[in-house]
Amino acid sequence: MVEDGWDDVLQEAKDAGIPVILEDRTVSASEDLYDTWVGLDxxxxxxxxxxxxxxxxxxxxxxxxxxxxxxxxxxxxxxxxxxxxxxxxxxxxxxxxxxxxxxxxxxxxxxxxxxxxxxxxxxxxxxxxxxxxxxxxxxxxxxxxxxxxxxxxxxxxxxxxxxxxxxxxxxxxxxxxCNPLLGEKAAELVKSVLAGETVDKAYYVEDQSFTQEQAAEVIDSRAY
The missing domain is CATH 3.40.50.2300 (Response regulator)
Incomplete structure (x- = not known):
């Protein structure tokens, strides 16, 4: 729920050789304590x-x-x-x-x-x-x-x-x-990390914005 306070557990995971992929929320911990992140800006x-x-x-x-x-x-x-x-x-x-x-x-x-x-x-x-x-x-x-x-x-x-x-x-x-459709990209990153491939530290999923008219056009076709 919050950005701070994750340093110790992320360090424990790193020391144990456990890869960490973050989804949606960011942390204030050093970037070398996790492999990658996917979410929104x-x-x-x-x-x-x-x-x-x-x-x-x-x-x-x-x-x-x-x-x-x-x-x-x-x-x-x-x-x-x-x-x-x-x-x-x-x-x-x-x-x-x-x-x-x-x-x-x-x-x-x-x-x-x-x-x-x-x-x-x-x-x-x-x-x-x-x-x-x-x-x-x-x-x-x-x-x-x-x-x-x-x-x-x-x-x-x-x-x-x-x-x-x-x-x-x-x-x-x-x-x-705030686009919640992150699962496909997160799964892709999990496979890449476990395969030892090089990944970027951050991946952003695209957001849209809506006026009343735009919302009326898409509300029935959206996945969420």
Whole structure:
């Protein structure tokens, strides 16, 4: 769940001659302690989400609240950094940022607190580090009498089926994908490592992004 704290166990594996292939999550440990990694560019995901927000709001004064992923996790760290990089120089200001632990209930609870503190009128944009927290924010906004996607714009990351449906329904405004189809590449790397072949330290799987119209075109044909 978190990037730090893997040095000892990875060193034990190396000392025992056990190859290690990392999938999805990154670690802060030295690269010589594992063979290779396959996953997504979490920083680029944050940049894509931030670029949409920067285009959508531009120089207009915009109050944003953030639903963070699990504290210390690679996706939370990198999606935050990428988004901040993309909105630099715009009128978007993060007025609050708390973790919802990547869960729908966590997103709903944190969003309820935001609404209690700032009111529906005091929030223009929600940036959720994953769809589930965004879906929780939708519930909180609707319970407070607001219209998600209109009164408060929402941008999320993942592109799971429920998130994509909310995008099609106009309750989410933009989604950046976190492509989970890593298995084939991971299996390929396992075979290569065990065969003693040279592999790179990192392999990135491609992500897409979706507007409402784009989501409507592909939602029924996606594998997840």
């Amino acid at each position: 979490f920083h680029a995901e944050g940049v894509q989400a931030g670029e949409w927000a920067a285009t959508e709001f531009g120089d207009a004064e915009t109050n944003m609240v953030v639903l963070e992923g699990t504290t210390g996790s690679a996706p939370a760290n990198e999606r935050a950094a990428g988004f901040d990089e993309a909105i630099a120089g715009t009128g978007i200001t993060a007025i609050d940022s708390q973790t919802g632990d990547f869960t729908r209930d966590g997103g709903k609870s944190v969003m309820e607190g935001y609404i209690a503190n700032y009111g529906l009128d005091g929030i223009d944009l929600v940036y959720a580090h994953n769809d589930d927290m965004g879906l929780g924010a939708i519930e909180a906004i609707e319970s407070a009498g607001g219209v998600p996607g209109e009164d408060i714009k929402i941008v999320t990351i993942d592109a799971v089926k429920d998130g994509m449906q909310a995008l099609v329904d106009g309750k989410i405004n933009f989604i950046v994908e």
